[in-house]
Amino acid sequence: MSATAPPPPTERGTADLEADVIIVGAGPAGSTAACHMARSGLDVLVLEKTAFPREKVCGDGLTPRAVKQLAALGVPFDGPGWIPNKGLRIIGGGARLELPWPELAEYPGHGLVRTRYDFDQILADHARAAGAKILERTTVQAPLLDPRTDRVQGVVAKDPAGERVVYRAPLVVAADGNSSRLSVALGIRKRDDRPMGVAVRTYFTSPRHDDDYLESWLELWDSSSGKDVLLPGYGWIFGVGDGTSNVGLGILNSTAAFQDVDYRRLLRRWTESMPAEWGFTEENRTGPIRGAALPMGFNRTPHYTRGLMLVGDAGGMVNPFNGEGIAYAMEAGAIAAEVAVQALSRPTVQTRERALHRYPDILSDVYGGYYTLGRYFVKMIGNPDFMKYATKYGLPQRTLMKFALKMLANLTEPSRGDAMDRVINGLSRMAPAA
Template sequence: MSETAPAPSSARGRTDDADVIVVGAGPSGSTAAYHLAQAGVDVLLLEKTSFPREKVCGDGLTPRAVKQLTAMGVSLEDKGWVRNHGLRIIGGGVRIELPWPELAEYPGFGLVRTREDFDQILAERAVAAGARLLQRTSVTGPVIDERSNRIVGVTAKDADREPVTYRAPLVIAADGNSSRLSVAMGIRKRDDRPMGVAVRTYFTSPRHDDDYLESWLELWDKNEGRDVLLPGYGWVFGVGDGTSNVGLGILNSTASFQDVDYRSLLRRWTSSMPAEWGFTEDNQQGKIRGAALPMGFNRVPHYSRGLMLVGDAGGMINPFNGEGIAYAMEAGVIAADVVAQALARPTQQARERTLLSYPRILADTYGGYYTLGRYFVKMIGNPELMKYATKYGLPQRTLMRFALKMLANLTEPSRGDAMDRVINGLSKMAPAA
């Protein structure tokens, strides 16, 4: 992978270093860079760390993410990819296995791959398409044109920690939940959107080759001496290399959210598992690590003054299930398409009109569905409702098939069964605000 700085584009009569700068080589940034490069756009991809690198994640990929990997030409044949058939749900004394729905729009399988090299695979695909990747390049702020008040590049520290400046007429912020670039541009988080926290670790375990993703719906904690059912779930995802990714995600829809010791909760939860699964301190591989989950478009606008937001920078995690990779990659595709269309326009005014379509496309694609997700988050924040739903809903297999489609957002967009039509209809009726 390239570590050398790009030469200015003097051959095009410009002093810009690229047509587009993408900040962050996670799933959203690398996907955007790949599709931009495929469209003939000169892309500079800046990554503050170096590959391979670890990221806090469940490592599970639904068929939505698999579709995007296939579109990028990623080979899924090497042994690092572990295929799964669906989701196993455990709660209320019920254990149910739900295969991924059979759809024309998406493949019929999911995957598990650790983030240690998953992001590197995507970055390598972007480089193979023609994007220029600079690793160990930490962006420190935007470069603002005083006349137009638009971003026209970024300041950074290179691999030698020397200050550098890169210029481009468009910048894509794919710099994660904290998104320093967005904050510096005055785009801040919305407090009326759901937020989650995920913690996870790895255990050497005989369950490493499980061909179902496993979700546990009952997470209990102590609050002022009382048992409290938390809104969220625990997971066990087999990684296929002798270890399982074991973690939990909690939503901020209860008053006790701020008081939860997530690492302690994970330790208590895993200690209650059957001994033969090996979820013990002796078998633990690495520390328990945590990360925030920005959901439901918690940072807007997604385009402003030459800056586009993708992935966690734009709060694009699904509120229903905490899935972020698929939506990060899909947003990268949308952003790349809009940018390629904009760059083909003959005037700055026409280019700007095209760029302003990006937030509208995102709202049309996800807005109503994410609004339903926010309602869902509020509902499961009610412990009594959560207990009732777990006890009486899980045994109903047809209802749970509907829930899987709803929570994983796996429907046929135009045709499909009655479940698809109900879910799509609800998403269209819900306000996108």
């Protein structure tokens, strides 16, 4: 994909081809940004290559950070399909520990589970209701560059009929996922000094479907050979509430086995070792095993350049500590919207650019130090000896694990709170943001 000249004129009217902002991708980041921008009065056009509802690889778990963003959008989450949870259950080192979400003023005290099959559609519908125009089955092929300034001034796309169309806007937001074809076209490639993960998951019919805790396994033991073998990675079991459980595992590129692991086979081996009464068997599997990359810790930068903003997976915004992506995608979408609204209200190109360049600075201020700590954490847990020691001696210490939950889930009071909050916030401020 490369920048391209405009195609011949189409039959459409100019109003259909121009907007204040074009957002490429209607995932959590893109739809959140679109909703906030439209509510602020901007003319927003969202181009989505698929059609809703759609399948997305995800654990389907939403922490209190994500719940806060849903509330800010006005999404009702007390009806069918929204399964509340009380906290995180951690299993490892022979221990089983249930940790409720911390009680904070900044965040709600509960999480949720909602399948991605329709979660993204719910957010997109809210963006539509706010006034954003969303075109499905529209595949963006390239950024449109101004030949004089080399600045992005729109995109070239194919509509559902396969017609090549140009859409123009003074600002384009790349919410096009981990591969981010728009970013690559501008030479913004992934950074090798940032962590990357792989997640695989499937669904099983299971009596555990209504579990009110998210469950995380810090050790994956395989006993199919007759002896216990420690497998690389971590696992999860999230009850979906519809008779099924989302069961998956993640592996980080800090482990020596990252390149050689057959992830689907690994998931099968792990679930085969589970108690039979849980129902995690092949005959109870309700769908295929699917996998996806987890771009972590700002693995693609800069987050703004030449008229293009990066949000969500396109900017590598997954939390390195716990693999959470939805909350940070939505938060970045809200930040991008606020910056865009301010920038597009400025009277000159120079003042607009000055405002837009604040976007990466804000992201660095909010997440930079915390993500740096997360990268150190990824390196540590890639050492099997460290993981064995940590699970054996750390899990039995409830106070230590309460601290770990706050740290890993990034749930603290920003300006006030208990001693744990002050330590975590202090470490995040002291860590370099680079």
